[in-house]
Amino acid sequence: MTDSNLRQIPFTDAQGAEKTLDDFGADVLLVVNVASKCGLTPQYEQLEQLQRTYGERGFSVVGFPCNQFMGQEPGSMDKILEFCSTTYGVTFPVNDKLKVNGRSASDLYKTLKATPDVDGKAGRVEWNFEKFLVLPDGSVKRFRPKQKPDAPEIVEAIEAALVR
Template sequence: MSITELPVRAADGHETDLSDYAGQVLLVVNTASKCGFTPQYAELEALYRAHKDQGFAVLGFPCNQFGGQEPGDAAEIANFCSLTYDVTFPVFAKIDVNGADAAPLFEHLKQEAPGLLGSKAIKWNFTKFLVDRSGKVVDRYAPTTAPRDIEADIEKLL
């Protein structure tokens, strides 16, 4: 199954998929508004603006599983992203990335790109997955990896 066929929930809560992003290079990120890594929103937005016309998208998936750092509802998250970081890349509905209720997209990402020592679980907010134009998961990046440090990898796929 292609990553673009996996079910996701849009920010307004309706079920959809990622078919609108078929053929694009994607950076899929679990995000949070009250995390030490939250300033990465600015770099993610800069990457998106720099490369969106070349077929690149950042896809944000808010998650409250790590320290309760994404407590808001969809409207609060959207307002925060827009007003604080002028985010224009797509931010989807809040999800779980680990556990019994983990979103199918993140189950797939973790399976295709395990973390350090083969661990599947996502350890914290702002774990990033790079996906090529064919929908193949190319790499997984730790929350501590700054988005700007991924730019060369993105450019290779564009």
């Protein structure tokens, strides 16, 4: 899927400032809805490893805490940022909490969810740690929550995008 406007949709960063994906320049971005109290929370470690491996080559993980799945991200932004930093050494940007599903879903996620996964299924975010690889041209590849960030298909997609 390609949406040239995707990178211009506003969201709020952890400090309350309005941002867009365009603020990352032409970087390849892995947008992920994250949570601190989820069975998939250890994926933070792999997300941070991707950031450290590819960050200097024009790549960034972009995290969005979400409390829509069994209340697994209940804390304040200060607590979330502290958890990410002290538990997983996160250096990638973690933005303000948002909703990914339902009528109150953020505009960014409303647009991202139109992207089908490898099985051709678009729509609702299934759970925490659903991943959307956003390329500089606005094209998107979708990876479901149980696909680990360091899965070969994700790493290959990142590397292919960075070669451009």
